[in-house]
Amino acid sequence: MSRGKVLFVVTSHDRMGVLRNRKTGVWLEDFAIAHDILSEAGYEVKAASPLGGEIPVDPDSLRRTGHAGFDPASWLELGKDILMESIPLSEVGHDEYDAVYYPGGYGSYWDLSVSRDNAGLLESFVRDGKPVAAIRHGGAALLSARETSGRSILNGRRVTGASDDEERQMALDRVVPFSLGKRLKRCGADYVCSEPWKPHVVADGMLLTGQNTQSAAELARTMLSVMENAFAARQEDQRPSSARPGDVQQDGPEFSPGMRNALPSFVFKN
DSSP states (O other): OOSEEEEEEOOOOOEETTEEEEEOOBOHHHHHHHHHHHHHTTEEEEEEESSOBSOOBOGGGGTOOSSTTOOHHHHHHHHHHHHHOBEEGGGOOGGGOSEEEEOOOGGGGTTTTTOHHHHHHHHHHHHTTOOEEEEGGGGGGGTTOBOTTSSBTTTTOEEOOOOHHHHHHTTOTTTSSSOHHHHHHHTTOEEOOOSTTSOOEEEETTEEEESSGGGHHHHHHHHHHHHHHHHHHHHHHTSOOOOOTTOOOOOOOSSOHHHHHHSOGGGGOO
């Protein structure tokens, strides 16, 4: 029996900007590593994209890997069905999912960064307090979402994502339409990055981000931990209260005890 459902939102864009002969799409390893970790833990994974249907895969992601033992060709052969039948974003209802994850892939810079369907979906996940995770270029999908106040959902949040140094080392810093780190900062985020190609994951409450493909396994495990704790928190919060009528309730924290356990401990540092 499934422990829950996780939505993977991926790009439909398959060309690298002005380099029309350079194909792009989702970065396979970012998708596959998280898919396998969550699936093996009992979560059902569904994929959605702006256009729906077949998801383009960046050819470079079939040649470059960040995790020892990962074989892109073998995974693609075994897991290709989920990449062939993504749901159009306009048809996705957030209520049936426990979390959303944005894998990397350069195409995200061109479509998910400006997709109104994606922004509306993401705003619903944030409003309901559900985990939101993004890795590498997937962070571009976070740029357009707003709180009800009109502020960016990134305002005041600590995040990471593809670094300028990594883009330069890929010789794509003048091809991608913008610097992700600079755009995240423009939205009010506290963007931080580590050395190129070193695992780096940042957790700020229910917002979880990874810098690069090497961070995929750590980010997926962090996501899994947050979901498991959130599930336990919901169970705890649904237990009948032991308070008697007329009891005076003491002032408590902003979060319920169960939800405090669902969040990383440093969120509550003074």
